[in-house]
Ligand SMILES: [Zn+2]
């Protein structure tokens with residue numbers, strides 16, 4: 439859904455508040471795609487601050503399903519988004535490209551709120567995803583999810599040399 443900036447741009451001091459649904463159903467990030475759960479509303483505020491300059495705000499919370507870093511269980515993560523951009527609507531597209539890091543969310547006088555939120559969402563992407571703080575992860579030998587119970591590997595008598603290697607492996611795996 440596009441939002442026209444025309445009305446806001448042509449009236450000094452004008453403020454518009456528009457709620458629109460976030461229509462992306464998946465987020466592409468770092469070579470993976472993560473499903474968006476539900477459909478959040480984006481609160482868009484447009485403020486004409488004079489001389490055809492518009493301050494664009496977008497606020498929302500996007501719930502995304504991301505696999506746990508340790509056990510790979512799909513985990514619901516809420517990512518808050520508070521996006522802001524000042525836009526000089528007197529500039530043409532080329533000048534705007536030179537000015538903004540990401541200008542793709544404004545085409546002509548139309549704002550794409552999904553893209554605007556998407557860029558900010560990537561900035562706020564969490565570094566670490568855990569299904570729970572004390573997630574036990576997967577067994578490095580048999581791959582069993584240790585949150586669901588221990589596996590038989592742990593009880594096997596270990597060759598001490600192998601145990602040392604396995605410890606190093608575990609340390610490497612530890613997030
Ligand atoms: Zn986990």
Ligand SMILES: [Zn+2]
Pocket residue numbers: 577578579580581582589590591592
């Ligand atoms: Zn195991």
